[in-house]
Amino acid sequence: CPVKRLRSIQRVCSQPYFTELQLQCAYYMARYYIAPLSACIRLFMPPGGVGKVVRAPHGEPVAGGAPTPVPVAGGTPVVPGEECVVDGARDGASVLATPPVLSIDTTLPSAPAPAPSRAWIYRGPVMHAQQDTWLEITPEGAAYAPPRNAHRQSALLDALRAGPLLLSELALQFDRATSTVNSLVKKGFITKTVQAHSYALSNVNQPHYTRPFQLNEHQHAAISCITQCMDSACGQAVVVDGVTGSGKTEVYLEAIAHCLQAGKNAIVLVPEISLTPQTVARFRGRFGNMVALLHSRLTTKERFEQWQSIYQHHARVVVGARSALFCPLRDIGLIIIDEEHVETYKQEAAPRYHARDVAWWMAQQTAATLVLGSATPSLETLEAVKRENWHHVKLATRANGAPMPPITVVDMAAEFGGGSRSMFSRTLQQALVHTLQHNHKAVLMLNQRGFARFVLCRDCGYTPECTHCSTKLTFHEVNHRLMCHHCGYSAPLPAVCPVCKSPYLKKFGAGTQRVEAELRSFLSQQIELTYEVPVVRMDADTTSARYAHERLLDEFASFETGAVLLGTQMIAKGLDFKDVTLVGIINADTTLNLPDYRSHERTFNLIEQVAGRAGRDVLPGRVILQTYNPHVLPIQAAAHYDRSAFITGELEKRRQFGYPPFTSCVNILAWGAQKEATRHALEQFRVVLMDHLASKGCTTWWVSDVLACVLEKVREIYRFHIFIKAPREAAVSAVLYELVRKRKTVAGVNIAIDVDPLSV
Ligand code: ADP
Ligand code: ZN
Ligand code: ZN
Numbered sequence: 200c201p202v203k204r205l206r207s208i209q210r211v212c213s214q215p216y217f218t219e220l221q222l223q224c225a226y227y228m229a230r231y232y233i234a235p236l237s238a239c240i241r242l243f244m245p246p247g248g249v250g251k252v253v254r255a256p257h258g259e260p261v262a263g264g265a266p267t268p269v270p271v272a273g274g275t276p277v278v279p280g281e282e283c284v285v286d287g288a289r290d291g292a293s294v295l296a297t298p299p300v301l302s303i304d305t306t307l308p309s310a311p312a313p314a315p316s317r318a319w320i321y322r323g324p325v326m327h328a329q330q331d332t333w334l335e336i337t338p339e340g341a342a343y344a345p346p347r348n349a350h351r352q353s354a355l356l357d358a359l360r361a362g363p364l365l366l367s368e369l370a371l372q373f374d375r376a377t378s379t380v381n382s383l384v385k386k387g388f389i390t391k392t393v394q395a396h397s398y399a400l401s402n403v404n405q406p407h408y409t410r411p412f413q414l415n416e417h418q419h420a421a422i423s424c425i426t427q428c429m430d431s432a433c434g435q436a437v438v439v440d441g442v443t444g445s446g447k448t449e450v451y452l453e454a455i456a457h458c459l460q461a462g463k464n465a466i467v468l469v470p471e472i473s474l475t476p477q478t479v480a481r482f483r484g485r486f487g488n489m490v491a492l493l494h495s496r497l498t499t500k501e502r503f504e505q506w507q508s509i510y511q512h513h514a515r516v517v518v519g520a521r522s523a524l525f526c527p528l529r530d531i532g533l534i535i536i537d538e539e540h541v542e543t544y545k546q547e548a549a550p551r552y553h554a555r556d557v558a559w560w561m562a563q564q565t566a567a568t569l570v571l572g573s574a575t576p577s578l579e580t581l582e583a584v585k586r587e588n589w590h591h592v593k594l595a596t597r598a599n600g601a602p603m604p605p606i607t608v609v610d611m612a613a614e615f616g617g618g619s620r621s622m623f624s625r626t627l628q629q630a631l632v633h634t635l636q637h638n639h640k641a642v643l644m645l646n647q648r649g650f651a652r653f654v655l656c657r658d659c660g661y662t663p664e665c666t667h668c669s670t671k672l673t674f675h676e677v678n679h680r681l682m683c684h685h686c687g688y689s690a691p692l693p694a695v696c697p698v699c700k701s702p703y704l705k706k707f708g709a710g711t712q713r714v715e716a717e718l719r720s721f722l723s724q725q726i727e728l729t730y731e732v733p734v735v736r737m738d739a740d741t742t743s744a745r746y747a748h749e750r751l752l753d754e755f756a757s758f759e760t761g762a763v764l765l766g767t768q769m770i771a772k773g774l775d776f777k778d779v780t781l782v783g784i785i786n787a788d789t790t791l792n793l794p795d796y797r798s799h800e801r802t803f804n805l806i807e808q809v810a811g812r813a814g815r816d817v818l819p820g821r822v823i824l825q826t827y828n829p830h831v832l833p834i835q836a837a838a839h840y841d842r843s844a845f846i847t848g849e850l851e852k853r854r855q856f857g858y859p860p861f862t863s864c865v866n867i868l869a870w871g872a873q874k875e876a877t878r879h880a881l882e883q884f885r886v887v888l889m890d891h892l893a894s895k896g897c898t899t900w901w902v903s904d905v906l907a908c909v910l911e912k913v914r915e916i917y918r919f920h921i922f923i924k925a926p927r928e929a930a931v932s933a934v935l936y937e938l939v940r941k942r943k944t945v946a947g948v949n950i951a952i953d954v955d956p957l958s959v
Contacts, residue, residue, distance in 0.1 A: 217243045218529060220564060227560055231932045233939055233952045234550030242525040242550070245510075246502035332366040333392045334359060334380060340388030351379045359389060366391075370496045377498050414453070418446050421592040425454045425570055428590065429461065429532055434563040436587070438539075438580055439572040441594025442603070443811045447572045448478075450594070451535050452485050454570060455516055459489070463532025463567075464515040468554055470541045471495060471520040472769070475749060479518060486516050493519030493526060521546065521554045524561070531567045534558045539571040539580060540804060542957050551953045555580070574811065575804040578853070581846060582860035604782070604813040604820035606806070606838040610829040611786075612660040615703075622717060627783050627823045632725050634781040635732055635761035639818065641781040643765045644809050645714050645738075646789040646802075654681065654692065655788065658701035660827035662788075663690070671798075673909060674706055687904045714785065715765055722763075733758050737766030771808040780820045782813040787826040787834055795958045796858040799833040803845050806837035857901065857924050859955070863931045865923040866956040868908070871948040874917040880948040881905045881919045888921070891938045900925045922959050 217225075217240075225239040232239075336359040345352040355376075358364060370376040383389045414422070421439055428435040441447050455465045469478060474494050482490050491505045491514030508514040510527040517526050521544055524534070536544070536555055544554040555571065562569040571580055584591045597603075609624040623631070634641050653671050655662050663672045665683035672681035674692065682689045695702050715736050722732045735755045737748055748769060755764045764770060764779075790802045806824060813820025826834055836845035854861045867884065871877035882905050892900055901924040908918040925931050932954055939952065 217527065220561075221525070221527070223564065224525075224557070224561060228550050228552055228557060230936060232550045232552050232954050233932055233936050234552075238549045242522060243527070245506050245527075246499050333363050334366060334369070335363045335390050335392070336360055337388055337390055340383065343386075343388050351375065352383060355379055355383065356388065366501065370494075370498075370501065376496070377501070410449075414449060415446065417441070417592075417594045417596075418450050418453075421450045421594060422453045422457075424590050424592050425450070425533075425568060426457045428568040429454070429458060429463075432532075432566040434566045434568075436559060436562065436569040436571060436583070436589040438576055438584055438589055438591045439570060439594065440574075440576055440591060441572070442574045442597060443808070444597040444601075445574075445594035447537070447594060448481060451537070451570065451572070452481070454533060454535070454568075455482075455486065458533040459486070459515060461532060463530050464528050465517070465533040465535065466523060466526070466528060466531060466558075467516065467518045467535045467537065468521060468523060468544070468558070469518065469537050470543055472543075472748075473538065474518075474520055482516060482518050489513075489515045491517045491519075491526070493517060493523040495520060524554050524558055531561065531565050533568050533570065534562055535570040535572065537572045538574075540573045540575050540577040545955075545957050549951060551951075551956075553955060553957075556955070559583075575807055575842070578800060578846065578850065579860050582850075602819075603840055604810060604822050606810055606822040606824055606840075608829050608834060608838050609823060609825045610660075611825050611827050612656075612658060615657045621721070622714060622785060622825075623721060623783075624823070624825050627785075627825065628721065630781050630821065630823055631722075631763070631783070632727055635722075635763075636727055637780075638759075638761045638778075639780040640755070640758070640761055640778050641763045641783065642770060642779055642809070642812055643714075643718070643763060643783040643785055644770055645765065645767055645785045646787060646805065654704050654706055655827055656696035656699065656701055657703040657705050657827075659696060659699040661696050661698045662827075663693070663697075682907070687906050718763065718765060730760050733760070733762040735762065735764045737764060737770055768805055768809075771805060771812070778818065779813055780818050782809055782820065782822045784809060784822070784824045784826075787824050788828055791826075791828060791831065791833065796853065796856070797958060799831075799845075799849055799852075803833040803837050803842075803849075806834070807840070807842075810837070859927075861927060862924045863927055863929060863954075864956060864959060865925070865931055865935065866953040866959050867921040867923070867950065868918065868953060869920070869948055869950045870916050870918045872916060873947060876945070877917050877948050878905055878919050880945040881921060881950065883945070884942060884950060885921055887942060888938060891941070892934070895934050897925070897929065897934060900929070920959075 221243045222240075225236060225243060228234060228239040228242075229236040336356060340356055341360060343356065345356065355369075358369075366376065366380065369380075380389065380391065384391055421437075425437050425439075428437055439447050439450055451467065455467070458465045467482065471494065479490075479492055491509050493502065493505055497505065505514070506526065509517055512529070515528075517523050517528055519526070536558060539555055546552050546554075558569055561567065573580075580589075581591075583589050607626060609626050611624060614624045621628075631641055653662055654674050663681050665672055665686065665688050667683070667686045667688060672683055672688075672690070674681055679692055680689045681692055693704065696704055715734060719734060722728060722734070733755075735751055737751050741747070741751060752764075755762055784806060787802060787806060790798055790805060795801075810822045813822055824834065824838060828834060832848045833845060836842065836848070850860075853859065858864070867881070867888075869877050869881035869884070871880070885902070885905060889902065892898075892902070903922040905919050905921055908920050911918060923931075935952060935954075942950070
């Protein structure tokens with residue numbers, strides 16, 4: 200019923216919603232990613248979308264005839280039938296919030312929303328937003344003790360007892376911040392003050408800004424490269440290549456300062472998971488109220504406030520996750536993408552864009568400078584350094600001079616041969632005890648990607664591999680077969696290892712809980728340890744509320760004794776403790792054996808990143824890496840921090856098997872509730888596709904059969920795909936775009952095209 204979707208409006212927006220450039224960008228994305236234009240335009244829309252006024256204040260609903268303008272509070276008359284921006288305000292006229300556009304591509308089923316768990320509050324330096332809500336505790340609130348199960352309320356009140364807080368920053372770490380706040384406001388325990396600043400643009404020159412240290416020569420070189428690019432204003436890219444802690448963020452801050460001085464504005468994209476109060480504090484600390492913050496935990500109204508402050512030129516530095524790229528910032532001089540190799544920069548629903556590639560398009564159009572920072576730049580980026588002459592600057596060392604910790608590779612097959620059944624090698628056991636005896640801390644990573652199961656021989660480390668594709672075969676519970684997700688090859692699960700005849704073929708995918716149990720039992724048996732060692736587990740279960748991982752890290756940091764943090768790859772991010780001296784990687788093989796052309800790159804990156812967590816300060820660190828494949832390139836190269844050896848070898852492999860960056864890949868996905876109907880629809884599509892390619896003369900394109908996806912069935916939805924490898928220079932999008940227009944739709948089956956997919 201449309202009346203249920205009625206919203207109130209605050210003011211009628213008579214200005215255009217986007218700039219010419221943004222509209223161009225939407226067209227570009229629709230064409231390149233073969234996505235509905237509507238879905239692309241939607242990215243640029245103000246949060247809350249656009250609606251039509253159906254009822255002015257105290258007015259009649261629109262029912263034909265001439266609408267009469269009715270004044271609203273601000274004095275702007277509202278005409279029923281008129282378009283307006285819905286920003287969630289409660290008073291004023293009623294609006295029928297229509298989706299801005301009609302045909303929106305249905306997206307793949309996503310995981311169920313995580314249940315909120317405990318709340319946690321960070322108190323950083325006081326920050327200033329351009330328009331935000333200050334929260335303060337009332338005398339009644341100061342005396343109030345909430346019921347025991349009201350975790351969020353007590354956490355919030357505790358935090359406010361120490362002083363006022365801003366709502367937008369609270370929302371970064373606090374699940375359902377607004378509703379908690381509102382319920383406490385209703386009870387009179389806290390007050391809300393909406394504050395709009397006057398914008399002091401004179402602080403662009405930051406006369407008072409002093410850094411407590413001198414930038415090093417590498418940082419100076421990086422900064423001057425970026426500023427030269429900005430000054431020449433011809434749309435260039437600079438790759439800032441430096442390990443975590445090498446001072447990249449300082450480089451970004453200087454670059455932004457230069458950009459603002461030149462009268463231009465800047466966008467900084469950060470992976471959602473790194474968008475913590477600590478990160479934001481560094482930008483706000485330097486640029487104060489010129490910083491707008493866009494992230495997924497803001498309510499529509501809060502996001503609209505941030506959007507508006509950008510739209511009205513108040514905010515000039517936008518810090519946010521992937522979609523902040525589409526904010527209404529004008530005169531963009533600089534786009535920074537931190538940790539550019541992170542896969543969440545690619546959107547998994549239509550339009551399936553990659554923020555890095557769209558940012559590069561924007562930089563070229565606006566003559567802005569694109570800065571890509573990473574400790575492990577992606578092969579695509581390194582290839583662009585060669586092919587497009589991107590600049591490449593290196594921050595060779597950690598800013599504080601701490602060396603990278605040595606990595607010891609432990610061959611688990613040899614351990615197993617020696618009679619050990621434990622998932623902890625003797626080397627790791629000894630190192631753990633030694634570390635904890637000295638009251639230092641250890642981090643153990645269980646490298647895990649829930650869904651893909653593979654088979655491994657515990658005696659010789661053999662993993663069945665496809666003879667046609669150089670990818671590992673995946674075990675499918677449904678039919679007890681090993682399958683290749685690239686070419687469709689399948690084989691029965693062997694009873695013994697075909698190489699060494701061992702019967703110990705293990706299906707891999709151990710959970711953190713099992714490892715935790717084994718760890719606790721191991722620790723309790725160590726008589727050298729005179730205290731009960733705290734173990735903090737960090738995985739999808741314990742961090743279901745986003746940023747709950749911050750709270751766990753806090754807990755881990757708070758122990759005065761030694762402690763162990765056990766977690767999945769999420770621990771590779773943002774962990775910075777002075778007393779962590781040991782990092783153990785329990786199974787480096789998991790990502791290695793994913794049926795995916797990027798699995799080696801992921802493995803290498805992950806090892807380098809986790810390794811960077813040890814010995815970040817004066818205490819030296821060490822890393823122990825357990826694997827059944829001690830001699831493969833990604834493990835050997837990572838153990839020696841030899842990135843160039845890895846890249847050379849990996850590029851050679853990609854060239855040989857025809858993967859990006861040497862080809863352009865496309866994944867065609869089909870999903871539906873009826874298994875056979877879905878497969879059939881995709882098979883039909885493939886017939887049309889082959890005809891189309893033949894008519895276009897695309898004879899060198901390689902097109903797979905219709906294959907089951909790695910995740911074949913998700914919540915009763917069946918998924919199939921076709922994988923295409925085309926020559927790099929082929930106009931892939933243009934060719935396929937025409938095809939999509941030709942194809943017939945089949946009821947109950949969705950088909951989507953993923954250009955430049957990140958995993959196939
Ligand atoms: P990254 O972004 O590469 O992880 P940061 O910019 O966060 O690195 O720097 C890591 C730490 O080192 C921060 O605490 C920062 O203040 C400090 N730092 C950065 N540059 C220097 C420098 N030239 N001298 C001393 N400390 C520095
Ligand atoms: Zn074997
Ligand atoms: Zn294959």
